[in-house]
Amino acid sequence: MSSIVVLIGGAKGGSTKTTTSHSVCLGASLHNVPAVCVVTDPERKVRGEGRPYGVLDGRLPDQLARILTLSKDLMSHGWTIVDGAGNRPEVDKVVSEVADLVVIPFRPSEEDVDTVGKDLNRLPNAFAWPSAWPVNAHAERAAAFLIQGLELQFPGRVLRPPIPFVNSVGDLLAAELTSPSTPTRTLAKHAFQTLRDKYQQLHGGESPKETEGTAAVSA
Numbered sequence: 001m002s003s004i005v006v007l008i009g010g011a012k013g014g015s016t017k018t019t020t021s022h023s024v025c026l027g028a029s030l031h032n033v034p035a036v037c038v039v040t041d042p043e044r045k046v047r048g049e050g051r052p053y054g055v056l057d058g059r060l061p062d063q064l065a066r067i068l069t070l071s072k073d074l075m076s077h078g079w080t081i082v083d084g085a086g087n088r089p090e091v092d093k094v095v096s097e098v099a100d101l102v103v104i105p106f107r108p109s110e111e112d113v114d115t116v117g118k119d120l121n122r123l124p125n126a127f128a129w130p131s132a133w134p135v136n137a138h139a140e141r142a143a144a145f146l147i148q149g150l151e152l153q154f155p156g157r158v159l160r161p162p163i164p165f166v167n168s169v170g171d172l173l174a175a176e177l178t179s180p181s182t183p184t185r186t187l188a189k190h191a192f193q194t195l196r197d198k199y200q201q202l203h204g205g206e207s208p209k210e211t212e213g214t215a216a217v218s219a
């Protein structure tokens with residue numbers, strides 16, 4: 001079995017792509033599943049030290065292509081999470097064609113829903129994933145219509161449950177990730193589980209191996 005490649009993409013800036021990518025990688029490592037996060041944003045630094053998962057530099061097209069080829073052909077298991085850069089539809093398109101799962105996070109606003117709808121039209125294998133979603137009952141009820149509207153327009157293409165709004169997720173992008181807070185760990189485990197369930201629903205078969213010890217993918 002080759003590595004499972006997931007694109008966390010979408011055109012909108014600030015939609016939580018990077019935070020969600022790192023959440024999923026942390027969640028994988030908390031489940032003892034190897035994971036790497038692939039940075040594609042030219043504006044973002046690549047810092048892999050002090051993390052329980054790998055971070056790879058895919059900022060140049062050649063580097064990204066090589067990582068994707070290695071993930072597909074050489075890595076025996078684990079998850080490769082590609083953090084999209086926003087406003088680069090051509091990169092989303094290319095990666096989505098080789099990815100096993102494509103998710104587009106969107107925040108609870110009409111504008112975000114409009115943009116994610118365009119992404120779903122452009123990327124026929126993509127799922128929209130509500131993110132930084134309100135958790136208090138009143139606000140959650142107020143936001144639910146956004147999910148319902150999108151689901152009506154794109155049946156079966158809204159991934160659930162949403163990623164909750166958690167104040168401490170900033171932890172994930174700190175210089176080191178040695179002791180994330182409990183809410184961040186809980187979010188991360190659930191985020192990974194949501195993707196794993198979706199992957200199994202789509203592709204069936206063997207689940208990604210849980211391993212003892214190291215959580216970094218080796219090529």
Ligand SMILES: Nc1ncnc2c1ncn2[C@@H]1O[C@H](COP(=O)(O)OP(=O)(O)OP(=O)(O)O)[C@@H](O)[C@H]1O
Pocket residue numbers: 012013014015016017018019020041084085086131132133163164165166167169170
């Ligand atoms: N689940 C969450 N709960 C609360 N805040 C969140 C959550 N996920 C992300 N955020 C916050 O949203 C902001 C934008 O997140 P992030 O940088 O991950 O978005 P992005 O889509 O990668 O942005 P860009 O398009 O610039 O790459 C950050 O301040 C981050 O802390």
Ligand SMILES: [Mg+2]
Pocket residue numbers: 017018019041083084085
């Ligand atoms: Mg980002």
